Amino acid sequence: MSLAEVITKSSGDGQKLKLEHLHMVYGQGAESVPVLEDVNLEVSDGEFVCIVGPSGCGKSTLLNVMAGFLPATGGTVTIDGEVVSGPDSRRILVFQERGVFPWLTVEGNIGFGLAKLSREERRQRIAHYVQAVRLQGFEHAYPSDLSGGMKQRLQVARALAVNPDILYLDEPFGALDFVTRVIMRGELHRIWQTERRTILFVTHDIDEAVQLADRVVVLSSRPARIQDILTIDIHHPRNISSPRYLELRDELLKQIGLAYEI
Amino acid sequence: MNSLAKPRMWERFFWPVFAAAALLALWHYSVRWTGTKVFPSPLSVEKGIVQLFHKHLLWADIGDSLRRVALGFGAAVIVAVPLGLFLGWSPTTNQVVNPVLQILRPISPIAWIPVAIIFFGVGDHPAIFLVFLASFFPIVVACVSGVSSVPPNLRSAGRNFGLSAPRLLMRVIFPAALPQILVGLRIALGIAWLVVVAAEMIAVDSGLGYLVIDSRNSGKRYDLVVAAMLMIGIIGLALDISIRSIERFKSVRWGFRNAS
Numbered sequence: 290m291s292l293a294e295v296i297t298k299s300s301g302d303g304q305k306l307k308l309e310h311l312h313m314v315y316g317q318g319a320e321s322v323p324v325l326e327d328v329n330l331e332v333s334d335g336e337f338v339c340i341v342g343p344s345g346c347g348k349s350t351l352l353n354v355m356a357g358f359l360p361a362t363g364g365t366v367t368i369d370g371e372v373v374s375g376p377d378s379r380r381i382l383v384f385q386e387r388g389v390f391p392w393l394t395v396e397g398n399i400g401f402g403l404a405k406l407s408r409e410e411r412r413q414r415i416a417h418y419v420q421a422v423r424l425q426g427f428e429h430a431y432p433s434d435l436s437g438g439m440k441q442r443l444q445v446a447r448a449l450a451v452n453p454d455i456l457y458l459d460e461p462f463g464a465l466d467f468v469t470r471v472i473m474r475g476e477l478h479r480i481w482q483t484e485r486r487t488i489l490f491v492t493h494d495i496d497e498a499v500q501l502a503d504r505v506v507v508l509s510s511r512p513a514r515i516q517d518i519l520t521i522d523i524h525h526p527r528n529i530s531s532p533r534y535l536e537l538r539d540e541l542l543k544q545i546g547l548a549y550e551i
Numbered sequence: 552m553n554s555l556a557k558p559r560m561w562e563r564f565f566w567p568v569f570a571a572a573a574l575l576a577l578w579h580y581s582v583r584w585t586g587t588k589v590f591p592s593p594l595s596v597e598k599g600i601v602q603l604f605h606k607h608l609l610w611a612d613i614g615d616s617l618r619r620v621a622l623g624f625g626a627a628v629i630v631a632v633p634l635g636l637f638l639g640w641s642p643t644t645n646q647v648v649n650p651v652l653q654i655l656r657p658i659s660p661i662a663w664i665p666v667a668i669i670f671f672g673v674g675d676h677p678a679i680f681l682v683f684l685a686s687f688f689p690i691v692v693a694c695v696s697g698v699s700s701v702p703p704n705l706r707s708a709g710r711n712f713g714l715s716a717p718r719l720l721m722r723v724i725f726p727a728a729l730p731q732i733l734v735g736l737r738i739a740l741g742i743a744w745l746v747v748v749a750a751e752m753i754a755v756d757s758g759l760g761y762l763v764i765d766s767r768n769s770g771k772r773y774d775l776v777v778a779a780m781l782m783i784g785i786i787g788l789a790l791d792i793s794i795r796s797i798e799r800f801k802s803v804r805w806g807f808r809n810a811s
Contacts, residue, residue, distance in 0.1 A: 358707055378713040384704045391805040392726040401722075402712035433805045451712060 305368065305487045306332040306355070306455060312363030313350055323512040324350045328364070330506065330515065334454075337481055337488045339498035342508030342516075343545060348491045351513065352457045355489065356382040368455065378402055380455040381448035386464045388444045389432045395419065396428045398443055402451035418446040421480060438469040442476065449484060458490045462497070474500060478525070495541050499534060500527055507544045517544055591774035596781065599774035608762070612779075613786065616747050616758040619675065620790075623682025624743045631687050632732065635694020639728070640720060645695060652691065660685040660746045664753055678750040678758070685746040686739035693735020697728030730798075730806020737794050744787045759783050 313325035324347040332338050342348050353359040355366050357376045366373040368380065376382075389398050399418050403411045419428055422442035432440055441461050448456055461477075462470040478501055481488060492498055498505045502521050509516045519540060523533055558566075575593050582592040591599070603609040638645040660681050667677035701724055709723035751760025759779050766775035798807050 356711070358710075376707070376710045376713075378711065381711055382707065384708070386704075387702055388704050388708055390705065390708070390723070390726070392729070392802040431801060431805065 303334060304331055305334040305336070306330075306489075307367040308355070308364070309367070310364035311351075311354065311361050311366065313347070313354060313359070314362045325354070325361070326512040326514045328513065328515055330518075332487060332489065335485050335487055337490065337501055337503045339502035339505045340489065340491045340508060341493070341495065341498050341505060341541065341545060342513060343510045344493065346508050346511050347513035348508060349459055351508075352382065352459050352489065352491055356380055356457050358382070378451045379453050380457065381451065381453045382457045382459060383441075383444050383448050383461050385460045386437075386440075389440050389447070391432050394429050394431055395424055395435075395443055398432070398447050399450050401447055414450055418450045421449065421484070422446040422476070436469075437465050438473055441465065441473060445477070445480065449480070449486070453486065455487045455489065458488065460491055460493060463493060470494070470497070477501065482525075495538060495545075496529070499538050499541065500529065505541060507541065519544075589771070589773055591777055595774040596777045599772070599778040600781070603762075603775065603778060609782065612757060612759050612762045613782065615755075616751065616760070617786070619678045619750075619758065620682055620740075620743050620747050623679040623747070624686045624740055626679075627683045627686035627690055627739065627743075628736065631690035632694055635691040635732075635735075636698055636720065636725065636728070638691070639695040639698025640724065642699075652688065656688045656692070660742075661749050664750065667750075668754060673754055675755060677754040678747060681750040681754075682743045682747050686743045689739040689742060690732075690735045693738070694728065694732050697731030697735070698724055700731070701727040726802065730803050733794075733797055733803060733806075737791065740790055740794050741787070744783075744790055748783055759786075 308328050308330040311325055311328040313323070315322045315324055328351065330338075340348050340351065350359065354361045355373070357366075357373045357380070360374075373380075390401065393401065396415050396419070399415045400411055403414055406414065415428075419425055422445055424439060424442060424446065427435065427439065432443065435443065445456075445458075445461070458477075462473045465473060474497055481501075490498075490501065499521060505519045505521060506515060507517045507519070508514070519537060521537060523531065523537070527534060579593050582590060600609070638648060663681055663684055664677070667680050671677040671680055705723055705727050706719070709719045714722060747758065748760035748763070751758035752764045755761060756765075759782060762779040763776055763783075766772040766779060798804065
């Protein structure tokens with residue numbers, strides 16, 4: 290699917306997620322720490338948005354607020370016109386590490402959120418997502434027998450299995466080695482193209498952002514405000530040595546305050 | 552032999568057997584050389600064990616001790632596991648109850664013997680009560696710490712999939728805390744076995760503890776005293792091995808670093 294098609298599809302399906310004047314302050318009184326300051330963002334259905342920013346700026350806090358784990362101290366998060374007030378299986382957060390249940394097999398993990406389905410439906414759903422994240426042959430393996438990349442794929446599969454509208458990914462490949470990370474990037478892109486979910490993806494990795502995202506949101510240092518939003522107007526598959534790619538990459542590096550040369 | 556080298560098959564059996572044989576030899580010759588009339592030699596202990604088995608006394612005593620441990624320990628598991636899970640789950644309740652638990656915990660179960668006799672008289676019940684007390688605290692403590700050390704990611708993941716509080720406890724908190732709970736059960740069972748012997752020396756007239764004290768009191772039969780002690784050791788080891796075998800189940804194996 291080309292980007293042009295994605296854009297028409299996205300705009301056709303309309304707006305999915307809306308952040309309005311989002312504020313977050315930790316603590317009270319003199320010791321209070323403002324973390325998010327007037328964050329406004331609209332994300333359309335099926336869009337892939339990456340969030341980058343200096344470390345400790347509040348990216349994870351933003352994700353936790355959007356997922357409903359933390360109540361914002363000001364402003365609202367709206368999904369399909371409904372205000373978010375707590376965690377919900379329609380939007381799943383994927384953690385950087387230690388997110389899978391170590392006492393369950395691959396099948397058990399993927400089926401974790403499917404208790405309401407009939408036995409047959411559950412079996413089919415599990416089989417589909419085992420295939421989608423390429424864990425065939427490991428259905429009965431426990432997480433302790435899987436590599437770091439496989440565990441993250443398992444977490445993504447468990448999230449997708451409950452059919453969520455939105456996936457929040459909190460640096461999901463941050464704990465992986467370079468080669469695995471690049472492979473996982475490709476896998477995630479492939480899954481996103483076939484499964485068509487709205488994805489909000491927090492990352493430290495500029496290349497990851499430019500390769501995956503439709504748009505990249507740049508946050509300022511704490512308290513985080515939206516500093517800029519870059520639209521990545523390159524067709525998939527993206528050529529990572531094309532002039533436009535390098536131009537966008539440089540622009541992002543400049544945005545987060547990194548020099549061209551070391 | 553350096554500690555990193557993997558011992559060969561025959562060495563793994565040979566050296567422990569050798570150590571045991573050496574200890575028996577030391578014991579045997581110490582008795583002979585000192586010419587003691589009171590302390591028995593390994594051979595007379597062996598004869599004592601055979602004699603006890605022939606009179607069917609030993610089986611009855613072993614059965615009584617094991618029954619008391621099973622009842623006391625079982626009751627402790629039934630009461631302490633849900634209580635510990637609840638206290639770990641609710642830090643506010645834990646703050647209220649914890650000081651009381653911490654004061655009661657260091658009291659040796661042996662110190663409870665007079666109280667147990669006042670409550671339950673003489674017989675099976677005080678012994679079972681003491682085993683219950685001895686097992687109760689280690690299990691509660693293990694459950695509380697197991698629950699409070701469940702990684703926040705796993706709790707969040709459980710909530711994310713829309714689990715209600717009781718389901719979260721059943722499907723996430725309990726399985727996540729289970730390895731630590733099992734460690735608590737193992738410690739508790741070890742203490743229960745120590746305590747049942749002590750309790751049987753005072754509160755009842757059967758069981759391995761009673762056998763030890765009775766053999767001494769009725770004619771200073773130290774061969775039977777040591778025979779009973781050996782049986783206590785062997786059964787304690789068997790109990791430990793059997794409860795450790797639970798750790799090998801796949802759904803808890805992840806929590807034990809050395810088991811693979």
